[in-house]
Amino acid sequence: MKKYFLFFILCSVFFVMIFLQLDCSPKKMTNEELIAKGKQLVLFGGCNDCHTPKMMTAMGPVPDTTRLLSGHPANQPIPQFDPALTAPGKWVLTDDGSTMWFGPWGASFTANLTPDSSTGLGAWTLDNFIKTMRTGKHLGSGRDLLPPMPWQGIGTLNDEDLTAIFAYLQSIPPINNRVPNPIPPSMPSDKK
């Protein structure tokens, strides 16, 4: 009887160990699952609000999905405005597509996040993307990213989430659109 009892205990321990083993081994996501998760994070993170040009409707601007995440359109004229409006304590201005922003930092234009190799993120590695989001510097060591790019929040995501976002961005159609360089604070008036 004692023998059977010992055998029963050993079997139970064995099955519990197998069960734990099965339960603990992390399930690896397929590429499709990773991209789907990245898409959800991009929608939730509001990337389209700033990086996708808009179409104006009676209910306000809606993302133009034919230009998904392609950044500030290169051919859009920069509107005239009085730079005194964006002095500290006054206004931050954006155009009706919210791809162009004016503030005390000058003018910033949202980047092309599509995988176009010369004007988008086509030549970026995952490491480039993660370092940029974590440090707020271009490619992790270049110039500081300008407002209102919310890298401070995006950079708190874990590696798996940032990997998913990057996988999604690399999966969308590439769009050739060379976004203008930022304009320092003293210069927007020169455009008048």
Ligand code: HEC
């Ligand atoms: C409130 C507006 C806004 C939102 C929301 C936003 N961005 Fe940006 N983003 C910008 C602006 C403006 C720039 C250009 C900054 C500059 O030129 O320094 C930028 C630049 C970038 C760059 C280029 C950085 C570089 O070094 O060239 C990447 C990559 C990027 N954003 C990714 C994202 C992702 C991913 C999301 C969503 C999770 C997102 N952004 C949400 C405004 C925004």
